[in-house]
Amino acid sequence: MANNANLGFEHRFSFMATGGTFDGTSPRFEVVSSSVRKRREILGGMGVLGTRSPLEARSRQGVYHVEGTLAFDINPLMFDWFLPYILGTAEATDTFAVADALPGFDMMHDAFGSGTSAMKFVELYVNRFTLRGSATGLLRATLDVIGKTVATGQTFAGAALGTTATTAAPYVFFDTASGVTINATVQEIEEFELTIDNALEVKFRNAATASTIRATDRIVTLSATIPLTTTTLSTHFGDKAAADCTIVITNGTVVTTFTLNNFKVADEGPEMNGKGEVPLVLRGRARGDGSDAFDVQTTVVGGSL
16 A cells, blocks of 8 residues: 655745745745645525535635745744845845835745645735744744735745754744843843734635735734842833833844834733742833834844845
8 A cells, every 4th residue: 555645844835025936046944834725615505495405506616715824943044034024124234124015925835845736825925923932942933924826736946945054043042141121121031922913904805816915003012921029020010111122132143133112011910820930921012103113123133144
């Protein structure tokens, strides 16, 4: 009997700005997991037929959705490539600013390694970006994306995977050591979650595929778990005024910095749930003001990126 099974290690992915041609220069990244797929429902007429058995002739294909989540053990190369699609603006001398409109990207997914049966996902937009870090692990980034169409039977093309450790190796949690500033204080943290939510609105008009995918908002939030001491409580608790927050991630060569302007922490007191450590959990949102028009910007500096 044939040993038929498709295993995850066989899959490979490459990326390209929407409208570009996939070739040997198309960035190729290691994907931890992908749930990005086409999903199309079958619509059935609701009229009575004199029987409980539905008739095939009364069914039609409905609209199809393209959506899912990409997960990465994030590295500097990935930040450098994906940040314009998360924030909206192309890189300008290592700086990634925000814009109201978002660009889209295409993704080639080859599930078989044959190179001739790949799927091309067209015009993917980032609905939500999440960066998580905790204790001793790698930094994990997820992109929740929404797209327009899928083409099958494509020829896979992509660049070689990066092999330079300073740019291609994933960031680890301790790369944030002494680099997280909240309420004007460099803060020791145990874990964090940074989210940039673009609140995409998808419109289906008189077409089977999405007619338009537009960002309607940008909600930049950070949750951080820190030690509870008299100092941290007085620093972060008590309806504090907004202050710029920075998350600096450095592997010694490439420094990625997220600046959350006017980050305001909501007052949430500590909870004691037993004999273990009682932490202080900080949750807040970034906003713009007269000096900082935008809520967030990012830089990726070093490694010739």
